[in-house]
Amino acid sequence: MSNETSLEVSKGFTYGLRQSLTIVIGYAPVAVTFGILATQFGLTNWEAGLMSFFVYAGASQFIAIEMLHQGASVWMIGLTTLIVNIRHVLMSLSVVPFFSERTLSWSLGLAQGLTDETFVLNTRVLKDVVGEENRRRVMLGINLGAFSSWFVFTILGGLIGKWLPIQFSGFQFALLALFIILTTMSLSENNYLTYLLAAILAIVFKLLIPGKIYLILSVALAAGIGAWWRKKKLSQTINQPKEDNRNV
Amino acid sequence: MTNQLLETIILMTVVTYGARVLPFLLFKGKNVHGFARDFIELVPIALLAALVIPELVTPSGSIVIIHNPYLWAGVLTFIFARFVPNLFLGIIFGMAVFWGLDKLLL
Numbered sequence: 508m509s510n511e512t513s514l515e516v517s518k519g520f521t522y523g524l525r526q527s528l529t530i531v532i533g534y535a536p537v538a539v540t541f542g543i544l545a546t547q548f549g550l551t552n553w554e555a556g557l558m559s560f561f562v563y564a565g566a567s568q569f570i571a572i573e574m575l576h577q578g579a580s581v582w583m584i585g586l587t588t589l590i591v592n593i594r595h596v597l598m599s600l601s602v603v604p605f606f607s608e609r610t611l612s613w614s615l616g617l618a619q620g621l622t623d624e625t626f627v628l629n630t631r632v633l634k635d636v637v638g639e640e641n642r643r644r645v646m647l648g649i650n651l652g653a654f655s656s657w658f659v660f661t662i663l664g665g666l667i668g669k670w671l672p673i674q675f676s677g678f679q680f681a682l683l684a685l686f687i688i689l690t691t692m693s694l695s696e697n698n699y700l701t702y703l704l705a706a707i708l709a710i711v712f713k714l715l716i717p718g719k720i721y722l723i724l725s726v727a728l729a730a731g732i733g734a735w736w737r738k739k740k741l742s743q744t745i746n747q748p749k750e751d752n753r754n755v
Numbered sequence: 756m757t758n759q760l761l762e763t764i765i766l767m768t769v770v771t772y773g774a775r776v777l778p779f780l781l782f783k784g785k786n787v788h789g790f791a792r793d794f795i796e797l798v799p800i801a802l803l804a805a806l807v808i809p810e811l812v813t814p815s816g817s818i819v820i821i822h823n824p825y826l827w828a829g830v831l832t833f834i835f836a837r838f839v840p841n842l843f844l845g846i847i848f849g850m851a852v853f854w855g856l857d858k859l860l861l
Binding site for chain 2: 536537540550551554557558561562563564566567568570571573575581582584585587588589590591592593594595596597599600602603606609611614615617618619621676677678679680681683684685686687688689690691692693694698701702703704705706708709710713714721722725726729730731733734735737738
């Protein structure tokens, strides 16, 4: 490779694009799945593509088609999307120091491609890139590679979805299965009590309150109690160093 | 496209892009700590619980345990995904099991 000779100087857009391949491999099947499910749940191929293009946030897109299917209101879906994606603030905040001289257009552009996966890859890659100009180009390459694959593979999934038999009752369960798998991937010692609390609250609220409001209520309450409990545990840990489990 | 879907996509775009871009526009490099950070970190897992568990336990509005393909397909998918952490295979498994149980239990 010719550009390995002057390693630091030559890291730019193409370098970022090449780095993004690992994400592309991960995104492709998920985006195809989204395309298939979206069309199975009544969206057209282009509507699914439009959602991937503009929203570009995996989990909340799946949640949105499930909620649309259940008849939730636009505001409810918007609010749910907000609480799911508010974590981007944290990631954005920790990427920002790489670009202290950024212009408005770079800010607007680089922020567009920030996802869980590009965030992880960018933080790993950017700390070895010298010069803010280069870092911007590398991040743009990583972001664009990931973003275009998300969009293209959504469309591909939509095309596949249109050819699949509608009668198969298993599709009713596809999104729930997806969420369950995501659960097994993210459950840990630090959050399982919050998970259980949210589950119980959600069942109770769903039985008591009509509509979809139980989603927001149970999530806000469970995450709030969980965070409060963590803080309490933490201050206890400082007082009594033996008890060091933050198992909320 | 229906207006409802268009509005949904626009609103989702605004809140998602907003969360991504605001720190770029407002901060030089600060971090969130304490309660706010823990809260934000716990929201995804709480939401997964709220989205899934009521659908599994009360698919038709009241609690059903035995004759409930959702619940048992959910339990089996959970166990499967514990051993095979693959999104695509897990979905295929979940759909197949649900389909089978749906025929069996009703």
